[in-house]
Amino acid sequence: MELDSLYQQVILDHYRTPSNKGLSAFKDIQVHHNNPSCGDEVTLNLTMKDGVVKEITWDGVGCSISMASASVMSELLLGKNYQDSMKILDAFVELMQSKGKSSGDEQLLEDGVAFAGVSKFPARIKCALLGWMAFKDAATQVMA
Amino acid sequence: MELDSLYQQVILDHYRTPSNKGLSAFKDIQVHHNNPSCGDEVTLNLTMKDGVVKEITWDGVGCSISMASASVMSELLLGKNYQDSMKILDAFVELMQSKGKSSGDEQLLEDGVAFAGVSKFPARIKCALLGWMAFKDAATQVMA
Amino acid sequence: MSADLSRYKRDFPIFSRTVRGGNPLIYLDSGATSQKPEVVIEAEAEFYRSKNAAVHRGAHLLAEEASDAYEGARENVARFLGAQSSEIIFTKSATESLNLLAYSFSNPDSGIAVKSNDEIVVTEMEHHANLIPWQQLAKRTGAKLTWLSITPDGRLDLSNIDQIINSNTKIVAITHQSNVFGTIPPIKEIVKAAQAVGAYVVLDACQSVPHFEVDVKQLQVDFLAFSGHKLLGPTGIGVLWGKAALLDQLQPAIFGGSMVDSVTMQGATWASGPRKFEAGVPNMAQAVGLSAAVDYLTQIGMNNLAQHEHKLTEQLLSGLKLIKGVKIVGPTDMKDRGGVVSFTVDGVHPHDVGQVLDQYGIAVRTGHHCAWPLMKKLQLVGTTRASFHIYNNSSDVVSLLEAVEKVTDYFKVGK
Amino acid sequence: MSADLSRYKRDFPIFSRTVRGGNPLIYLDSGATSQKPEVVIEAEAEFYRSKNAAVHRGAHLLAEEASDAYEGARENVARFLGAQSSEIIFTKSATESLNLLAYSFSNPDSGIAVKSNDEIVVTEMEHHANLIPWQQLAKRTGAKLTWLSITPDGRLDLSNIDQIINSNTKIVAITHQSNVFGTIPPIKEIVKAAQAVGAYVVLDACQSVPHFEVDVKQLQVDFLAFSGHKLLGPTGIGVLWGKAALLDQLQPAIFGGSMVDSVTMQGATWASGPRKFEAGVPNMAQAVGLSAAVDYLTQIGMNNLAQHEHKLTEQLLSGLKLIKGVKIVGPTDMKDRGGVVSFTVDGVHPHDVGQVLDQYGIAVRTGHHCAWPLMKKLQLVGTTRASFHIYNNSSDVVSLLEAVEKVTDYFKVGK
Ligand SMILES: Cc1ncc(COP(=O)(O)O)c(C=O)c1O
């Protein structure tokens, strides 16, 4: 069923047991992003050192796609330097805009390729990007 | 031609040489009425004595229908008592609303029956009524 | 036995298409916007094809016919509401209606302008469109905004009504039916409380006028707003109704052609009646389309429609109660409620519920329903909402219930 | 030789009807509203028949398709104007566009709010829709309204432009083409004067965008407004364009659903981009219809259309000059003017002129054309106005000229 291409098992797993959820006490910066049309929200704490992501923690409310995507993002970008994190982020954004035509670079995106099916559901792309955009905002501010 | 039923000779004559046009120096009351959608305007001075119309003078700018109708009205209602003037006025209003189905009571309306054709042109009914409504307003105020 | 209304569905061309998964369309989102019968679509098209002209302006036959069509629509809508046609103002939507009214209330030249010591009362279950315009009016004028709370079962809490609606109250703006719960608040009591202190009642009738008979005289409210698009009518048309005597005392809020009495470079004066609130070339084709929708509904009979929706709502409520993990948000019985049903599924976000339903061709609304303060109060991130109109039937309800079961399976609710 | 555009008339179903006296319709009132080609009528109908749903809200396929259609319309209109789509705000009409803008300018939270020591400049040839909203803005804020005058031949008098547009000037609101004279004012010089003092230029493009190519970047104005219904599009849709950086600094003027970032009972914050100015379920079908009109015009070619109207205007001006008792009001040559021609007939009121023309099936506009201050300045009670669009041709002009001759006969002008 078409639905299974959206709700990959990886996504449902991350939704049920998200990684790095729960905000850390210390951080370089905190950002809050939301999606007013559906009410999804993510708060993200970021710590970087020498241009490398040291800690990402987040909290939020939202649908399976937005929460799972934030979880995957937080795993994937941890330990990456700023440039690499942006490369991965760009690849993820590109995948989201692929309208179902790309399956994603597994090398780069790892669990992130599970979201390939989201690109066929335009209304859900914003969900998948919520956590990533919060990271981008935070990292850009820390690096500025 | 349909047009001739609108522009009766009587109307064109009154338009070219209107009666009682030019405001008197004395009056019981002055009213100003206009038709904002086409810009037609009538100012009317009324003098009554013992409930009888002693003088109607008016001035204004507007189309042939509105000016001729004001002229006919001023002739017709002069010398009438309040009640009779309202009877005539009501008959004229009724004629205007007749959608071309009435030819008007010549006994009562005299030259006013020339406006029967106006009732077939909804956009012009307001023109024909402008002067009459000014009279009604003025007379009602004087009688109050 | 009630009338069989199943034949009406055929009048709506959209049901001849299929949606996701090749499924027939099961449209349960009429609370957001309704579908349109062909007669409405054709009425609008026919206006363009045969009598399109700027109303009230031209000296020609088309302009005359267009004006007749537009003013005829006004009379028709007035009749539908038990109002006078001079009290019907065409706007683009209920949102515009409510904003225009709020701006008119802050025009200092209005005879009934809101002042800084006035209070404006809303409720916790208002749609943003009947909340934010009043917040902004309060901000512009210095007036105070207060509100009636809701009870846990989604009804209005009237326990402190005498404090909330008090001698300072100028306006009470309230929904006629909650677009989240389906609750129909006790308008009579609120009108009574408002009248006792000389306050004006503004009724947001977006979810009522399209679904059951509404008579402004019986209701005794002062202003009322709704949108055409939820009433089987076109988009881009709304209505603001107000008591003639009050409209007379209000100054207009939007300015331009066809609403003036006279104009100089320095200033202007206004025409009388609804004209002064309708600046510019109006949404004529949409007014004509709305009028066709009113005719269509009148022919069905608003009471028949209300009964029809009542039965479907009852069926849905009983069905939902049987599904494990599903909670109805709002009244669970049929007392004072209409055909809008919100629910949550344990552990599944509404957005995901909606996505699964969509896969089965079922269109519902998910999220905060433009009633964010209400969601926060209920500590919900949102709900899934099903809402009805004439084209729905009991097999739609069965399909929805089956699909909700599948949602709980898919996301292994309680497993 | 220019392209033959005669085949386009067939696309407009209204011309298959007859009017007064059994005559074919000769429609010369496009300045008030244009007729609609079948593709526009069908685009609106098709939206209702196949993808009607509330945009940006539903979790279902229809809502997705409706959103795509609506946002696609926005992109299409943006392209047409040389703008970004995030700068296009859909309103119900130019009148609403200008009023919303004026209200946004008086929202004290706006970064570029109008203050009491500011000046707002208009011209003596503005339509009421581009005059009264600014009068009212001045009244609300205490700002001063000033204006550029006109010359006897219906052009803008720029002799004192440096006094009128001065260091206190905040807004210059001006028409792109007079709806009475057809005059196209020297926008370049006005933009230069405004930029020199840091004032914003608001262009009323109601009579330009539907008739010739308009590129907002080339014009260098800051805001622009027009209505769909004069552009072969549906009624009930208008556009407000503004530079993105300025829209960012403006606060919205109408409030409700789909335009918020967050909402509590006490207050709200706004979404970004055009969304913050589009509260409520929008006029979706009308936006889609407008987009179809834009496609239709693009396919004809705006330059072809402009040339076509230019030729007709030239023919009409030369013809009118030959009729005794007829005076053209406005420029009598083709320099900087479009396809709107006003005239008077000695001793015959415009209303009577229009009535006679109507008898011959010719639809024109008569009266003050919502430009009352201008009429008073010219000491006219009104004019008769003929205006063109794609469906007109040179035999329409011949018919009009013949009928005007008949007017002078009928009322025995000069006899
Ligand atoms: C120059 C001009 N400005 C503004 C308007 C107002 O447009 P609308 O009535 O469509 O809002 C018009 C047309 O009526 C116009 O010709």
Ligand SMILES: Cc1ncc(COP(=O)(O)O)c(C=O)c1O
């Ligand atoms: C209760 C209620 N009020 C107001 C509105 C606003 O209506 P619209 O968006 O058509 O202006 C809606 C619908 O969205 C509603 O359900």
